[in-house]
Amino acid sequence: xxxxxxxxxxxxxxxxxxxxxxxxxxxxxxxxxxxxxxxxxxxxxxxxxxxxxxxxxxxxxxxxxxxxxxxxxxxxxxxxxxxxxxxxxxxxxxxxxxxxxxxxxxxxxxxxxxxxxxxxxxxxxxxxxxxxxxxxxxxxxxxxxxxxxxxxxxxxxxxxxxxxxxxxxxxxxxxxxxxxxxxxxxxxxxxxxxxxxxxxxxxxxxxxxxxxxxxxxxxxxxxxxxxxxxxxxxxxxxxxxxxxxxxxxxxxxxxxxxxxxxxxxxxxx
Numbered sequence: 005x006x007x008x009x010x011x012x013x014x015x016x017x018x019x020x021x022x023x024x025x026x027x028x029x030x031x032x033x034x035x036x037x038x039x040x041x042x043x044x045x046x047x048x049x050x051x052x053x054x055x056x057x058x059x060x061x062x063x064x065x066x067x068x069x070x071x072x073x074x075x076x077x078x079x080x081x082x083x084x085x086x087x088x089x090x091x092x093x094x095x096x097x098x099x100x101x102x103x104x105x106x107x108x109x110x111x112x113x114x115x116x117x118x119x120x121x122x123x124x125x126x127x128x129x130x131x132x133x134x135x136x137x138x139x140x141x142x143x144x145x146x147x148x149x150x151x152x153x154x155x156x157x158x159x160x161x162x163x164x165x166x167x168x169x170x171x172x173x174x175x176x177x178x179x180x181x182x183x184x185x186x187x188x189x190x191x192x193x194x195x196x197x198x199x200x201x202x203x204x205x206x207x208x209x210x211x212x213x214x215x216x217x218x219x220x221x222x223x224x225x226x227x228x229x230x231x232x233x234x235x236x237x238x239x240x241x242x243x244x245x246x247x248x249x250x251x252x253x254x255x256x257x258x259x260x261x262x263x264x265x266x267x268x269x270x271x272x273x
Contacts, residue, residue, distance in 0.1 A: 007095055007114075007115050008054055008057070008095075008100065008114040008115060009095065009115075012049070012051070012054075014049050015046065015049040015050070018044065018046060018049055018079075018226075019046075019079060019094050019095065020094065021226065021227055021228055022042055022044055022079060022090075022094055022098075022227050023090060023091050023092070023094040024091070024228075025042065025145070025227045025228060025230075025231045026042065026081075026087040026088075026090040026091040026094070027087070027088070027091035028231060028235075029087045029145075029147050029231075030086075030087045030088040030091060032149070032150075032238070033150055034147040034148050034149050034150065034219075034238075035086070035087035035088070035147055035148065036148065037086065038083075038084050038085055038086050038087075039087075039147070039148050039219075040081075040087055040145075040146055040147040040148060040219070041080075041081050041121040041123050041127065041144075041145075041146045042079075042080075042081045042090075042098075042143070042144070042145050042146075042227060043078050043079070043080045043081070043120075043121075043124065043127040043128070043131065043143070043144050044078065044079045044142055044143045044144075044226070044227055045076060045077070045078055045131055045134075045135075045142040045143070046077050046078060046079050046100070046142075047075075047076045047077045047078075050077045054077070054100075054113070054114070055077075055102075057113040057114060058113070059102075059111035059112065059113060060111075060112050060113060060114070060116070060117045061111050061112035061117045061119075062111070063104065063109050063110070063111050064109060064110055064111065064112075064119075065108060065109045066108050066109060066110060066124070066125050066128060067108075067125050067197075068108065068125055068128070068129060069106075069107050069108045070103070070107050070108065070128055070129065070131075070132035071107050071132070072132045072133075072135040072136045073103040073107060073128060073131060073132050073135065074103060074104075074105055074107050075102075075103060075105070076102075076103045076131070076135075077100060077101065077102055077103075077113075078100070078101050078103075078128075078131070079094075079098055079099075079100055080098055080099060080100075080101055080120035080121060080124060080127075081097065081098045081120070081121050082097050082098050082099060082118035082119060082120060082121070083118075083119045083120060083121050083122050085097040085098065085118070095114075095115040095116065096115075096116065096118070097118065098118060098120075099112045099114065099115065099116060099117070099118040099119075099120065100112070100113055100114040100115070101113065101120060103128075122195055123146065123194075123195055125197075125200065126195075126199065126200035126203065127144045127146075129200050129201075129204055130144050130203065130204060130207060130221075130223060131144065133204060133207070134223065139223075140225055141223045141224060141225055142224075142225060142226055143223065143224045143225070143226050143227040143229065143230045144221065144222070144223050144224075144230065145221070145222045145224070145227060145230040145231060145234065146219060146220070146221045146222075147219055147220060147234065148218070148219040148220075149219070149220060149234060149237070149238040149241070150238075151238055151241035151242045151244075151245050152186075152214060152219075152220060152234075152237060152238055152241045153217065153218065153219060154241070154245065155167060155170075155241055155244070155245070156188075156214055156215075156216045156217055156218075157217060162188050162190070162216060164188070165185060167186055167188065167214065168185030168186045169185075169262075170240075170244060170256065171185075171186060171237055171240040171241060171244070172185065172240070172257070172262055173256030173257040173258075173262060174239075174240035174241075174243040174244055174254065174256060174257075175239065175240055175243060176257065176265055177236055177239075178236045178237060178239070178240045179262060179265050179266070179269075179271065180265065180269050180271070181232060181233065181236045182211070182212060182233045182236050182237055183269075183271040183272050183273060184209065184210045184211050184212075184272065184273060185210055185212075185273060186210060186212050186213070186214055186220075186237060187206030187207065187209060187210035187212070187213040187214065188206070188213070188214050188216065189202040189203055189206055189213055189214065189215050189216065190202075190216050191215070191216040191217050191218070192215075194215075194218060199215065203215070203221050207221075207223060211223055211224065211230075211233055212233050212234060212237060220234055220237075222234050
């Protein structure tokens with residue numbers, strides 16, 4: 005069967021960018037088994053021929069009415085699929101869906117009837133909010149960065165912006181490239197509506213959110229932007245834990261030094 009990527013270089017480039025990030029998640033050890041999810045709004049890359057493709061699945065209900073997603077198109081990682089496999093064959097381990105006019109259901113249109121992640125409603129809730137606010141953010145990534153998850157097991161780190169300031173202080177690039185810091189959602193059952201709502205609330209203030217003892221959820225202008233923010237935060241977490249493993253408390257940048265960074269780079273916080 006002919007792939008919808010054939011003859012569409014811009015769409016193909018975007019899907020293979022998703023595949024590239026999936027490979028990084030696996031290589032970093034952040035995507036065990038079928039762990040993690042990626043969804044990307046590809047509506048701007050979809051031509052009339054794709055828009056009019058017949059469905060290759062039954063209509064599926066989202067469970068939420070998302071009024072800003074009417075007629076939108078998304079690439080979604082498949083449920084039960086592994087990031088390491090998505091990295092090699094993105095259209096065999098994910099699918100393109102179309103949101104229907106009722107704004108509460110979708111259907112798969114390409115390439116294969118691979119059911120999207122069970123956490124799709126949570127991702128779509130975030131996408132709906134991005135369109136509502138005009139943020140321009142197109143991608144959401146959920147993954148399990150080892151060092152960040154480890155740090156979430158220390159309750160002292162889970163107060164507002166406590167972990168943010170520790171991570172910012174480890175290396176200047178972290179504050180420069182993740183200037184909003186890290187939001188915190190206390191432990192909630194994975195896949196639950198409560199977790200989705202908690203995430204949505206934190207994403208009003210942050211681009212990356214830590215799910216306590218679970219993983220992180222990031223939004224970005226594209227999938228690489230979302231990955232990059234997780235990557236720099238994870239690097240800082242590793243520096244912190246490596247310092248502790250060597251037997252000392254890392255000094256970190258001072259508040260004055262971080263204020264200097266904020267001013268020099270015109271950062272929001």
